[in-house]
Amino acid sequence: MGVGKALTQKGSERMRQFPQGFLWGCATASYQIEGSPLSDGAGPSIWHRFSHTPGNVLGGDTGDVACDHYRRWRDDVVLMRELGIRAYRFSIAWPRVLPEGRGAVNENGLAFYGRLVDALLEADIIPFVTLYHWDLPGSLQDLGGWANRDVAGWFADYADVLFGRLGDRVHHWITLNEPWCVAHLGYILGQHAPGMRDLWAGLRAVHNLLLAHGRAVLAFRQRNMPEGRIGITLNFRPPHPGSQSEQDRAAARRAHAYHNRLFLDPIFTGRYPDPIVQWFKDSWPETLQSDQDVIRAPIDFLGVNYYTRNVVVHAPGTGLLHTRVIRQPGPHTAMGWEIYPEGLFELLLWIHQAYGSPVLYITENGAAFEDRPDPSGTVRDTDRLDYLRQHFVQAHRAIQEGVRLQGYFVWSLMDNFEWAHGYSKRFGIVYVDFGSQKRTIKQSGHWYCGVIARNGLEN
Numbered sequence: 001m002g003v004g005k006a007l008t009q010k011g012s013e014r015m016r017q018f019p020q021g022f023l024w025g026c027a028t029a030s031y032q033i034e035g036s037p038l039s040d041g042a043g044p045s046i047w048h049r050f051s052h053t054p055g056n057v058l059g060g061d062t063g064d065v066a067c068d069h070y071r072r073w074r075d076d077v078v079l080m081r082e083l084g085i086r087a088y089r090f091s092i093a094w095p096r097v098l099p100e101g102r103g104a105v106n107e108n109g110l111a112f113y114g115r116l117v118d119a120l121l122e123a124d125i126i127p128f129v130t131l132y133h134w135d136l137p138g139s140l141q142d143l144g145g146w147a148n149r150d151v152a153g154w155f156a157d158y159a160d161v162l163f164g165r166l167g168d169r170v171h172h173w174i175t176l177n178e179p180w181c182v183a184h185l186g187y188i189l190g191q192h193a194p195g196m197r198d199l200w201a202g203l204r205a206v207h208n209l210l211l212a213h214g215r216a217v218l219a220f221r222q223r224n225m226p227e228g229r230i231g232i233t234l235n236f237r238p239p240h241p242g243s244q245s246e247q248d249r250a251a252a253r254r255a256h257a258y259h260n261r262l263f264l265d266p267i268f269t270g271r272y273p274d275p276i277v278q279w280f281k282d283s284w285p286e287t288l289q290s291d292q293d294v295i296r297a298p299i300d301f302l303g304v305n306y307y308t309r310n311v312v313v314h315a316p317g318t319g320l321l322h323t324r325v326i327r328q329p330g331p332h333t334a335m336g337w338e339i340y341p342e343g344l345f346e347l348l349l350w351i352h353q354a355y356g357s358p359v360l361y362i363t364e365n366g367a368a369f370e371d372r373p374d375p376s377g378t379v380r381d382t383d384r385l386d387y388l389r390q391h392f393v394q395a396h397r398a399i400q401e402g403v404r405l406q407g408y409f410v411w412s413l414m415d416n417f418e419w420a421h422g423y424s425k426r427f428g429i430v431y432v433d434f435g436s437q438k439r440t441i442k443q444s445g446h447w448y449c450g451v452i453a454r455n456g457l458e459n
């Protein structure tokens, strides 16, 4: 598409037009919005255990109620229709479907997701289903969880149950959400469930997550669903060196290999980044030559989660990579993340150029800010609106450069349980009063509705 076609002059405004059929959407995750974690036969997840363990989540918050979506899902689909979103990315809680993680299917759990999918289709909203967004069945963690190589088979069997039962209506599947966070935050730093601090377990989790992804892709292909598309969602943090010194540039390369290439390279090239294998040398897991053929099973699209960049300097003896992130001047979100929209353009172009121009969806982008309703009940979150607008501009730039970006899911549809931060961080374009469960579309949500209707941005 030439630039001319995408920048149409409409009156005095310059429009940034997105391609026809571009999928504007919102994203959520099961443990963050559903509540009712043990209802109707569901088994406990590692996040149910982790949040109920004192000291793990700010304020002792848990996902016991969250946004009560398990009971309010019909009204939430109406809300999505009001927003005019064309697609909705949500995750399925593995322990609702297989309470023990393996074996008997919990029909009640499966029926919940079947009803949700039917309501979305009825509302002309395309479902994008994430098979795993961090809520591993506790019973599988008792067997080692992602550090146990058998998890690849357990995950593929779980995925296959869903392909069989929902594959007639769900045509877009994401195997894993942010496996980097699963391994790094859950098994190495211990900040997320299951709260382990074990480098050996964490690096084996990296490999087993990739194996599980590949086994699920192969199971999907076996089902021979021609309309179906499957991919994975990875989180990225483009690192910039804090100075042009060789030490800082080397630190940025280490951070880049660990944050951005650790999963991307095996999936697209069949090899781990050499700097990482060398860096972790004697801790690196034993792998089988045949593993790489499973891991690199071709996918139909890559989900990209982008929030910010990291400015990195060499820091001997500090952290896993002997690096430190330097806080930058300029605006930050309530998470303390620098607002750096250009990083999205840089990231999309890098993936496009370095990994063979894959089909991409931005499966998460958004910002937490201190939202408060004014006396009239209106939530004027202009900071979030500006954040989104600036990032949409960068996504449009990337499309102009030929990046095959086919959709954009704002994180998040509504304020929800922000993991170890509990309910203290609000990412929604819809405000949730967690006392009353009242939903209020924020100013950013009303603005987003207009972007979707015009399929573009006015200057």
Ligand SMILES: N=[N+]=NCCCCNC(=O)[C@@H]1[C@H]2[C@H](O)[C@@H](O)[C@H](O)[C@@H](CO)[C@@H]12
Pocket (backbone or CB within 6 Å): 029, 032, 177, 178, 181, 235, 237, 305, 307, 310, 364, 411, 418, 419, 427
């Ligand atoms: N360096 N460094 N590291 C830390 C990187 C943490 C990145 N966190 C995410 O990307 C999570 C993603 C998640 O899918 C969603 O469930 C979360 O609610 C959002 C908001 O937090 C984002």
